[in-house]
Amino acid sequence: MANVMVRNIPDNDYAELQEDAKQNRRSINAEILSLLADKAAMNRRRRHAAKVMRRIAKVREEIARDYPNQPDSVDLIREDRETR
Numbered sequence: 365m366a367n368v369m370v371r372n373i374p375d376n377d378y379a380e381l382q383e384d385a386k387q388n389r390r391s392i393n394a395e396i397l398s399l400l401a402d403k404a405a406m407n408r409r410r411r412h413a414a415k416v417m418r419r420i421a422k423v424r425e426e427i428a429r430d431y432p433n434q435p436d437s438v439d440l441i442r443e444d445r446e447t448r
Contacts, residue, residue: 370396381396
């Protein structure tokens with residue numbers, strides 16, 4: 365496991381860390397580890413979401429190629445509303 369030393373933390377930021385750690389009943393170190401873990405998890409979710417969005421775009425392109433000239437959903441919804 366890696367060790368990191370953080371220097372020159374502004375006083376107001378350190379005070380916020382202390383308050384958050386106290387509220388969460390953790391040490392400053394545990395609070396910082398929690399923040400880092402949350403940030404890493406968010407980055408993983410973003411990368412996964414980007415990968416999924418690329419796959420969705422690819423599938424949409426394939427569908428558009430296989431079924432050209434499909435009507436726009438806005439037009440279909442409008443047509444349905446007008447029949448009521």
